[in-house]
Amino acid sequence: FFPTKGLVQQSFKSQIISSGSTVVLHKPQCATALQMSIPSIINTVQRPRIAACALAFLLLAVKVVRDPRAFFWPGAGVDSQSKAALPEGSLGCPFVGYDIFSGSKDYGPFAKLGQLSKKNGKIFKIYSYGYPLVSVSGVDNIKSLLKNEFKDDGIGTFMIGKQNIGKIFGENMLLYENNNEKHSMLRRLMGTAMTPGAIAAGIPSIQERANYHINEMLKTNQAVKFEDAFQSFTLDIAWKQILGLDLKEEEIPKFHDAVRDWTDGMLNPFFLVPFKVPGLEKYTKAGRAATYLRGKIEEKISKLEKDGPDSSTLSKLYYATDEDGTRLTREQVIDNSLLLIFAGTETSASTLRCAALFLTLHPDVWNKVRAEQNEIKAKYGDDLTSEALENSVYLDAVIKETLRLQPVELGELRKVKESVVVDGKQIPKKWYAFFNAKQTHYNDPSTYQEDGSHMDHFKGFKPDRWLSESTKPKEWMPFGDGRRRCIGERLGMTEMKVFLSMLARKVAKCELVNTIDADHEIVWQKGNAMARPANAECTLVAA
Numbered sequence: 001f002f003p004t005k006g007l008v009q010q011s012f013k014s015q016i017i018s019s020g021s022t023v024v025l026h027k028p029q030c031a032t033a034l035q036m037s038i039p040s041i042i043n044t045v046q047r048p049r050i051a052a053c054a055l056a057f058l059l060l061a062v063k064v065v066r067d068p069r070a071f072f073w074p075g076a077g078v079d080s081q082s083k084a085a086l087p088e089g090s091l092g093c094p095f096v097g098y099d100i101f102s103g104s105k106d107y108g109p110f111a112k113l114g115q116l117s118k119k120n121g122k123i124f125k126i127y128s129y130g131y132p133l134v135s136v137s138g139v140d141n142i143k144s145l146l147k148n149e150f151k152d153d154g155i156g157t158f159m160i161g162k163q164n165i166g167k168i169f170g171e172n173m174l175l176y177e178n179n180n181e182k183h184s185m186l187r188r189l190m191g192t193a194m195t196p197g198a199i200a201a202g203i204p205s206i207q208e209r210a211n212y213h214i215n216e217m218l219k220t221n222q223a224v225k226f227e228d229a230f231q232s233f234t235l236d237i238a239w240k241q242i243l244g245l246d247l248k249e250e251e252i253p254k255f256h257d258a259v260r261d262w263t264d265g266m267l268n269p270f271f272l273v274p275f276k277v278p279g280l281e282k283y284t285k286a287g288r289a290a291t292y293l294r295g296k297i298e299e300k301i302s303k304l305e306k307d308g309p310d311s312s313t314l315s316k317l318y319y320a321t322d323e324d325g326t327r328l329t330r331e332q333v334i335d336n337s338l339l340l341i342f343a344g345t346e347t348s349a350s351t352l353r354c355a356a357l358f359l360t361l362h363p364d365v366w367n368k369v370r371a372e373q374n375e376i377k378a379k380y381g382d383d384l385t386s387e388a389l390e391n392s393v394y395l396d397a398v399i400k401e402t403l404r405l406q407p408v409e410l411g412e413l414r415k416v417k418e419s420v421v422v423d424g425k426q427i428p429k430k431w432y433a434f435f436n437a438k439q440t441h442y443n444d445p446s447t448y449q450e451d452g453s454h455m456d457h458f459k460g461f462k463p464d465r466w467l468s469e470s471t472k473p474k475e476w477m478p479f480g481d482g483r484r485r486c487i488g489e490r491l492g493m494t495e496m497k498v499f500l501s502m503l504a505r506k507v508a509k510c511e512l513v514n515t516i517d518a519d520h521e522i523v524w525q526k527g528n529a530m531a532r533p534a535n536a537e538c539t540l541v542a543a
């Protein structure tokens, strides 16, 4: 009776007073008195409460009945104006959805997304981490979605959101620019660093770094880890080619660690908290790494101002000038140099690790790569040029086939500003859409096999399919599409080709040591942005 104790007494009192006599209440009488008084208690006290509860309940029931989806999966309301149906697929567990980021040993990152992609059609809906999402696959569907990018009633890029990034990530990065004009301007100016001529000028320094790492691997008699070699190689491209730094041998590991600490910080969801509070960033590893990297870029800009342009990407960004004389600001140069490191390192290193794995699993393919490189070397000499790389057609096919099997699985999330219809399916306003490259590759009619073997790493890796128009995959988009298509595609392809062509010239045989488990399956790392074989070690035999 706790909440109504006083009122029960009050009610008794009123009955006693109304009978006009003195009453001693014994226990049974007490119960009867209580029974008698319940209606009046309810009348006096509970009615407003019950009424409030009932009203709330009613409102809730109306909400659930009117749009159960929006209730159980907040944010997943439907645009009732649109006649198009929602995509197929289930939103998953109410309020929670699916953990699409979860990976597994036999699949790698995004195993859950992979499972859902296999189960559903080309366009399907899911709910994850509080967001209603639509996965879009198929080249035509993806083009149809992305053509709305940057329109006021179209789609914008979501990810973390520019306002949350702060000093550590850089507010001027192309990746977070959702303003149409600003994005176009940044891309035009940054594009000058990615032209065929600009990339060709960087080939000698990329080759020098590839040679260094391959020679280091060949020096040891032990098994070497792909991971170490490829990550160090792409991190070297970052300081040597992208930033154009002249690091002393002893400073190279410091630079590598700084990039790793900085990117680890950015990929950690908790990092955003300290970086929203100005000044706190310097107390974190990622913040200190960002300060070091910014310092290096500042030093290089001062050098460029003193000595004039050189062949680095940073120099191209610094001197890029638009037709109307617009140039990138100092902050734009710094932030976007960092972005190129962020976007280019992990992607190229992971793809190289997969390519090396597939080449070691397929000695026949490796031998063909070697035969081609021997011919190229005989024709163009030891020094790699853009011509030599362009004519390395089989090597090109190896990399494309690697990216067909292991593309970036989850494209950037785009928030849909006004409902769009793709292939007859509604993607409602305020939902998020992303392009699903792996499902696109899976469903490509020119490679499709009923048993799924066209995506199998053992049976499906066939670079030869790229050599003829009739067998060439038609649905291939590992670099995305539309206005945000990867700006570093040419540089990435060049880095990967340079490394693998030097490897093929210097190494006769690679044998895997640790990568395949007892069930003869490849073991994958689980928690990265791109698939990477775990424990990938091999022994190398020099050519």
Ligand code: HEM
Pocket: 174, 175, 176, 187, 339, 340, 341, 343, 344, 345, 347, 348, 351, 408, 411, 412, 478, 479, 480, 481, 482, 483, 484, 485, 486, 487, 488, 489, 491, 492, 493
């Ligand atoms: C194997 C190598 C690579 C792959 C598979 C890859 C893939 C991608 C993908 C899928 C996107 C997103 C496109 C979209 O959302 O529409 C992207 C964007 C981007 N990539 Fe790459 N990338 C690679 C290498 C590089 C390299 C080497 C760089 C630079 C040095 C780079 C810089 C960028 C940038 C700056 C963007 C954002 C473009 C924008 O928002 O306008 N990428 N990349």
